[in-house]
Amino acid sequence: MLEALKKEVYDANMQLPKLDLVTFTWGNVSGIDREKGLFVIKPSGVDYDQLTPADMVVVNLKGEVVEGKLNPSSDTPTHTVLYNAFPDIGGIVHTHSPWAVSFASAEMDIPNLNTTAADTFYGDIPVSEALTKAQIETAYEDETGNAIVKTFADRGIDHNAVPAVLVAQHGPFAWGATPAKAVYNAKVMEVVAEIDYHALTLSHRDSHVPQYLLDKHYYRKHGKNAYYGQNNPKSNAHK
Amino acid sequence: MLEALKKEVYDANMQLPKLDLVTFTWGNVSGIDREKGLFVIKPSGVDYDQLTPADMVVVNLKGEVVEGKLNPSSDTPTHTVLYNAFPDIGGIVHTHSPWAVSFASAEMDIPNLNTTAADTFYGDIPVSEALTKAQIETAYEDETGNAIVKTFADRGIDHNAVPAVLVAQHGPFAWGATPAKAVYNAKVMEVVAEIDYHALTLSHRDSHVPQYLLDKHYYRKHGKNAYYGQNNPKSNAHK
Amino acid sequence: MLEALKKEVYDANMQLPKLDLVTFTWGNVSGIDREKGLFVIKPSGVDYDQLTPADMVVVNLKGEVVEGKLNPSSDTPTHTVLYNAFPDIGGIVHTHSPWAVSFASAEMDIPNLNTTAADTFYGDIPVSEALTKAQIETAYEDETGNAIVKTFADRGIDHNAVPAVLVAQHGPFAWGATPAKAVYNAKVMEVVAEIDYHALTLSHRDSHVPQYLLDKHYYRKHGKNAYYGQNNPKSNAHK
Amino acid sequence: MLEALKKEVYDANMQLPKLDLVTFTWGNVSGIDREKGLFVIKPSGVDYDQLTPADMVVVNLKGEVVEGKLNPSSDTPTHTVLYNAFPDIGGIVHTHSPWAVSFASAEMDIPNLNTTAADTFYGDIPVSEALTKAQIETAYEDETGNAIVKTFADRGIDHNAVPAVLVAQHGPFAWGATPAKAVYNAKVMEVVAEIDYHALTLSHRDSHVPQYLLDKHYYRKHGKNAYYGQNNPKSNAHK
Known part of the structure; x- marks a missing residue:
């Protein structure tokens, strides 16, 4: 079942x-x-060097396991919420x-200060509000997804233009058209967070890129x- | 003697x-x-790439060498104190x-600021008080163990819920149900210290996780x- | 065409x-x-582990592709401006x-604070002024080159004595007599930026090397x- | 000539x-x-992956090359001064x-804040005074050695108890009973500098170890x- 997708998800996990x-x-x-309305996810708590494509777990958009011997990632409900809310993402x-966790702990956006950020993210990577006691105690992983969706809605951010987020006190999520692109975006976020930390502690001033450089x-x-x-579309190789 | 445990301790050291x-x-x-009341420990000052399972030294709970050609770790008395005081730990x-040494030098707890910490540590990783001149000059390594035990007693911290400590001006100790779990906890402590350093120097404010997120x-x-x-117990794989 | 140069540029890219x-x-x-007035450059967006010398693209000093199946680097116009403005550089x-991007984001020069910098750079590595909206919206990559050239002209810096620059809000460019020396200079800039960040945040004072140590x-x-x-010329080996 | 020492120095360089x-x-x-009054040193500017034991250069205690086809390290006069001033060091x-260069750039001692430092260095690692214009312009590398020797004399530091130094605006030198021990001390200095940077920027206070912990x-x-x-002498293995 979904063998090609399992291999693709396995490869992305191994990155x-x-x-x-x-x-x-x-x-x-x-x-x-x-088309099938099913997603494939890493099993929970399995070492990367023991992982195989066959270990991947198949889940439907209600978050129910459809196939797989192993327990899916404990974050599966968060993925489910995001796939339902962002219908155009693939991974x-x-x-x-x-x-990224340092910025999430400080509850600070990762600001867009340079072209390294602007090449991938059309604006700051937002940090969500912290989850409330009630949210955490009822359906924590679902509410984590809801907090992400709310952040993009409240702040009017296009989730395709800024394909990453920090959950306050927790850490980063990223997504993309494919699992591989999601991982790419997660790596860019990490590199940008590192650069930004040093830029901010050097200059102690707002050094956001202007809108025209971002564009x-x-x-x-x-x-x-x-x-x-x-x-x-406009690369020379296609002229 | 204790060959399986020697191999287990060797493997954990090599991690x-x-x-x-x-x-x-x-x-x-x-x-x-x-059951036997014996522990196995790395010899003192031996290079990791020359270490073998047979080099491990067997020590009793009075801190006396029972078997082994090599000198045990100079920190053996500290291990002895901890095994006696914390009867449920295995490594x-x-x-x-x-x-971790940076926080120990600054004599600061490693605070619990995010879920990366909360996943493993049920609270801050405490720093002990600095040892006194008398403690250092009499039985230094025993007193190091005593200072750790006192820190958990004085502050009412459960050593199973927070399986790690910083000794002031010195550095980290960690423990767990097995030697491998002790090493796991030591690595989490190091990663959390790195994340916390950057979070604290970014935000310069108290950003502890709330109790309900920690829970x-x-x-x-x-x-x-x-x-x-x-x-x-409640993983899907066991349903 | 230019096969030896393609290999040299390929090797420098792989560094x-x-x-x-x-x-x-x-x-x-x-x-x-x-002599031929042609330069060879990496194709745009190709993974390093898939790159071959034959993928290198040949470009003339008007920035026009002369040979190559692939799209050249999107930064090709910047390279073109620099080769025209700095007629003695080879890579x-x-x-x-x-x-380096952290300093570019903070819009700070990388100061010359120690002999590690002075061994390679005869002064601070300057940061350019930020490009204007008009410059960015018309011919961005050409204007990036022009901003670099202007920085050296306005500040009276010899581009052979300081073979590197930061473009504000963007990042580093370096050059040299050969592609390999350009890469060497880029690495020195990165190491010096790392050292300087820590020196500046330790001392919070101007600690430039004096002119006689720089000399x-x-x-x-x-x-x-x-x-x-x-x-x-004066090494003992040549006496 | 001195083939065993050349191999030893080569091995230490490769570390x-x-x-x-x-x-x-x-x-x-x-x-x-x-006994022979000769030392062996790495040639100047040779890549580590091209180095062989036979490339090592033999120099006498006047700093004159006695054997070797290659130019010795440009720092050879500094080594010569140190071997003459510190008659008990071997490497x-x-x-x-x-x-270490960050601390040298900030012209700050690397302070002894923890047992990681105290295990190897019996006190702070001192930074020399900056060399004067006259010193730099006459016999720079000799004067670098003289500045090191003067630092230990002026501050009453035993060079065997603190086998390392920072030359202001320049960087670290370390020594020891053998070339391998000198390299060991250089690595400890680097690790201690890293730890100290983070401890100092976390606590912003003097957190030197007390004398009795240092002892x-x-x-x-x-x-x-x-x-x-x-x-x-007192390790258990020798009882």
Whole structure:
């Protein structure tokens, strides 16, 4: 069942240790088959060096396990909420990568201070509000998803333009068109958090990129006028 | 004598360089056979790449060497005190991992600011009081153990719920049900110290997790209602 | 066409991940054949582990692709401006190395505080002024090159004596007599930025090297009285 | 000539990249045969992966090359001064390791804040005064050695008890009974500088170890009552 997607999700999970985004088993990637309405996710608490594509668990959009011998990631309800709320995303990743968790602990957005951020994120990476006692004690992982969705709605942020978030006191989630792109976005977030920490503690001032630089860099890589890389609409290779 | 335990303790010691927790020989792991009242510990000052399971030294709960050609870790008396005071622990580790030593040098607790900490530690990781001149000059390594035990008693901290400590001006000790779990806890402490340093210097405010988030994350992984991973009471895999 | 130069530029590009200067595809090196007036540059957005010398793209000094199946780096116009403005350089590199980007985000020069800097850079590594809205919206990559050239002209800096720059809000460019020397200079800039960050946040004071120490270290390695290494005019090996 | 010493010095040099103490060729180790009054040193500016034992250069205590096809390290006069001034040392190392250079740039001692420092250094690692214009312009490398010697004399520091120094605005030198021990001391200095930076920026207060803790840890590893390791006078292995 969904063997190609399982392999794709497995490969994306295996990128996490390679990209220095996880310690022990603290991360998970999922990917969705939108036609079937099923997603595939890493099992909970399994070491990366023991993981196989066949270990991946298949879950429906109600968050119910459809296939798999292992317990799915404990964050599965969060993934379920996000797939339902963001109908155009194809993959989701959650990690405890340390620079992002530092910003989440400080309850600070990761600000967009440079073209490294602007190339991938069309604005700051927002931090959610902290979950309330009631939210945490009832359906914690669902409410984590709801807090993310609310953050984007309340602040009017397009989740495709800023495909990442920090959950306050917790850590980062990222998503993308595919599981691999979600992992890419998670790595960019981590690198940007590291750069921003040093920039902020050097300058102690607001050094956000201006809107026109954000536009320039973001749209060099995204949308109908993109010209970075080999496969974008206006790249020379396609003239 | 205790060959299986020697192998287990050896394996746990070999995790220290792999997890970037030691420089040179600055770390040691021990593990105990509670029925026999004997523990096994790394020899003092031996390079990790020359270590073998047979080099492990067997010590009784008075701190006396029972078997072994090599000198046991100079921290053996500290391990002895801890095994006697904490009768339910199975393994102990001491390192000079740099982020933890930075907090120990600053004589600051490693605060519980995020779910990465809360998943493993049910509260802040305490720093002991500095040892007095008399303590240091009489039985230094015993008094180090006593200072740890006193810290948990004075502050009313459950050593199973917070299985790690900083000795002021010195560095971290961690423990657990097994030598491998002690090493796991030592690594989590180091990662949390790194994250906390950056969070504290970003926000310069108290950003402790609230009690209900601490409860939620700690008990997701511990106790009779744990549901993280494949082997916990309420994990789906066991339904 | 230019096969030896393609190999040289390929090799210099492959140094970038080895020296920890790039994440993903975020870097590019070029090298020029001054007699032919043609330069060779990395294609845009190609993974380093899939790159081959044959993928390198040949470009003329108007910035036009002369040979190559792939789209050249999107930064090609910046390289073109620099080769035209600095007629004695043989290679250029651009990366998003994190310490340098932190200084670029803070819009701070990387100051010359120690002999590690003075050995390679005869003064501070300047940060350009931020590009204006008009510059960004018309010919962004050309204007990036123009901003670099203007920085050196306005501040009277010799681009051979300080072979590196930060573009404000963006990141580092470096150059040299060859592609390999450009990459060397880019790595030194990154190391110096890391050292300077910690020195500045430790001392919070101006600790520039004095002119006579700058002279001593720079001219130990450069010019007709250089005596460092095996191939300099006054090295013992050549007596 | 001195083939065994050349191999020993070569091996010690090759530890520098392995211990992350050097970038490119920025480091050198020497070792001395006191009976012959000759020392062996790395050639100047040679890549570590191209170095062989036969490349080592033999120098006498006037700093003159006695054997070797290659130019010796440009820091050879500094080594010469130190071997003459400190007649009991057997090896010297100089690097540009980044944490140590940060303290040298800030012209701050590396303070003794914890047992990691106290195990190896019996006090703070001092920073020299900055060299004067006249010193730099006449015999720079000799004067670097003289500044080190003067620092220990003026401040009454025993160079065997604190076998390392920072030269202001420049970087670290370390020494020891053998080339390997010099490299060991250089690595400890770098680790201590890293730990201290974070401790100082966390606590912003003086957190020096008290004298009695310094005594305890230093003499656990040094002198006639040492009991750490397998070969010390009072280690259990020798009972």
